[in-house]
Amino acid sequence: MNIRDRILKRCLVALTKREYAGVRICDANVNDSDDEAFCRHVAQALELIQGADPRRFRLVTKELRFIVNQELWGSCGRYLRGIHACSVDYGRYDFARDEQWYLAELARLIIHDATHGYLHSRGIPSSKANRLRVEHVCLVEENRFSQRLGGRFAANLEEFHPEWVEAHYRTPWWTRLFRLLKRIREEHKKAQSSRRNREAVK
Numbered sequence: 001m002n003i004r005d006r007i008l009k010r011c012l013v014a015l016t017k018r019e020y021a022g023v024r025i026c027d028a029n030v031n032d033s034d035d036e037a038f039c040r041h042v043a044q045a046l047e048l049i050q051g052a053d054p055r056r057f058r059l060v061t062k063e064l065r066f067i068v069n070q071e072l073w074g075s076c077g078r079y080l081r082g083i084h085a086c087s088v089d090y091g092r093y094d095f096a097r098d099e100q101w102y103l104a105e106l107a108r109l110i111i112h113d114a115t116h117g118y119l120h121s122r123g124i125p126s127s128k129a130n131r132l133r134v135e136h137v138c139l140v141e142e143n144r145f146s147q148r149l150g151g152r153f154a155a156n157l158e159e160f161h162p163e164w165v166e167a168h169y170r171t172p173w174w175t176r177l178f179r180l181l182k183r184i185r186e187e188h189k190k191a192q193s194s195r196r197n198r199e200a201v202k
């Protein structure tokens with residue numbers, strides 16, 4: 001493990017709010033008002049995987065050490081191999097609209113990132129040459145999990161769009177930075193408004 005990952009790992013250990021089956025649930029985004037809900041929903045998503053799909057749950061606990069809430073520039077999640085972490089941009093999930101649906105979406109993301117971990121452990125890290133194939137395998141695993149859930153989850157499987165994956169990777173750094181700052185601003189505003197609401201209740 002390099003020095004950057006070692007520092008990152010220490011920070012995440014310090015930011016750990018909860019643990020589920022050895023997976024640390026950490027909050028590193030700017031919005032303090034979502035910490036409790038994030039930890040609860042991640043624990044529930046892990047519980048959902050454990051109940052519906054024990055084999056993939058074993059994979060998750062083997063491959064992921066951390067599940068971290070943080071703003072991301074262009075997706076709901078990201079896998080960090082160096083520290084075996086799944087980053088989640090929790091603010092993008094609309095739990096108020098449909099809690100069960102977004103819980104399944106969160107569980108799918110966790111399985112997606114655990115599959116990245118599994119492939120890496122098997123000597124297949126994601127690279128420019130194979131990223132489409134790797135992302136496709138991860139999506140297939142997500143869909144297999146949805147099929148195990150059955151009902152409306154199995155009826156709405158996600159299609160693979162290679163052009164979306166390519167567009168994501170081809171995004172220049174300045175666009176990524178701009179979008180990340182925009183996401184951080186959005187979460188900062190949510191935190192402010194939640195603080196105002198809490199003060200109004202007092």
Ligand SMILES: [Zn+2]
Nearest residue numbers: 112116135138
């Ligand atoms: Zn992926």
